[in-house]
Amino acid sequence: MNGIHDLGGMHGFGPVTVEADEPVFHADWEKTVFAGFAQLAGQGLFNLDEFRHAIERMGNARYLTSSYYEHWLSAYETLLVEKGIVDGEELRRRASQLSEDPDAIPRPRPRGDERLAPRVRTLIQRGASTARRVEAPPRFRVGDRVVTRVTNPRGHTRLPRYIRGKRGTVEMVHGAFVLPDTNSRLEGENPQYVYSVRFEADEVWGEHADGGRSAIYVDLWESYLEPAAEAGRAR
């Protein structure tokens, strides 16, 4: 979707502000939110692509005025309610109760499933690769000239807007990975090769004012690309 999350190349956000001696977490609630992802996704309640798309759906204005871990929180609320795992009314009722009186609901420290912590530890150590084996050979090879598709899907995609319809050169073939576009809708993993494609800055930005030489490398799934020579025919 053409949402505000797709920030590459936008103007008007001002300078990058760096916090000196930044802590890993700025508040206890951030820890709770951070720890939610590995537990909930690790139990298969949603996948990474659904999670990212849920963040993208939170609304452009809210996205910009809320913090990173608020984005995560919003995604949990959206997905868990949509999937019927938690009741939206109950969630809102509890939140408003707690706003009025933080003691309204005691903080439980239940035992819970003792297998979850070891599972999470394994996930930290081994990760959850989305690489998949595919039988067909890659369509493109290192050095091939390609052009990115011009497309504006309403759903989730990992083809940034600033790079659509641009010509580049394949620099690396990374192997095949789950396609976010369909996996985010639970329409299948559809693994495809992912390529690191190099785009010259002038190709992307025209006469850009940055001065000096630069290039952008973007990792793109095979279906985002066409051979450069076929570009006219493909559309």
Place this chain on the structure above:
Amino acid sequence: MERHGHHPEPISEVEARVRALESLLYEKGLITPEAVDTLVSAYESDIGPLNGARVVARAWVDPDYKRRLLEDGTRAIAELGFGGMQGEHMVVVENTPTVHNVVVCTLCSCYPWPVLGLPPVWYKSAPYRSRMVIEPRAVLREFGTEIPEEVEIRVWDSSAEVRYLVLPERPEGTEGLSEEELAQLVTRDAMIGVAKVKAPAAAR
């Protein structure tokens, strides 16, 4: 609200939402305190930029390791015991006198957790994510990093599930330092690519 006869510290709207969701998930057994503690302590105490710094220092002192690292980042990083969540597929890109690499994620905030820990707020912010691809020199200048016009800047937009680590240039004047001492010089920012590694005298 006087019904409890005391005034508890008020909490923010976000905290209330987190507490509400947390309470429901605890009741359903979908999260546990032990799993929360496992995750938080892993990224607060164990997994951070020192991991990446060890990889860089090893590459600086061991040409064979450096070759393996640039050929297959995931495997070479695993040799030092690092890997896992958000670092399942690693590519290491080398800075040279003619090429400067820098990493961004314009679509979200992808970052190589096993070697750098969790990303700083600025890396996740709209200014960094919007500007690094269109005006890398200007952004690097704000970090105090001046890249000459003739040096090519390569901006890596980590838009898929591959994560990038920059192998910075080893600063001059560090010939006599041990691998351990070298690792102490390597900063998180240098491995993202927004800074260079400074020699010990300049670092002080």
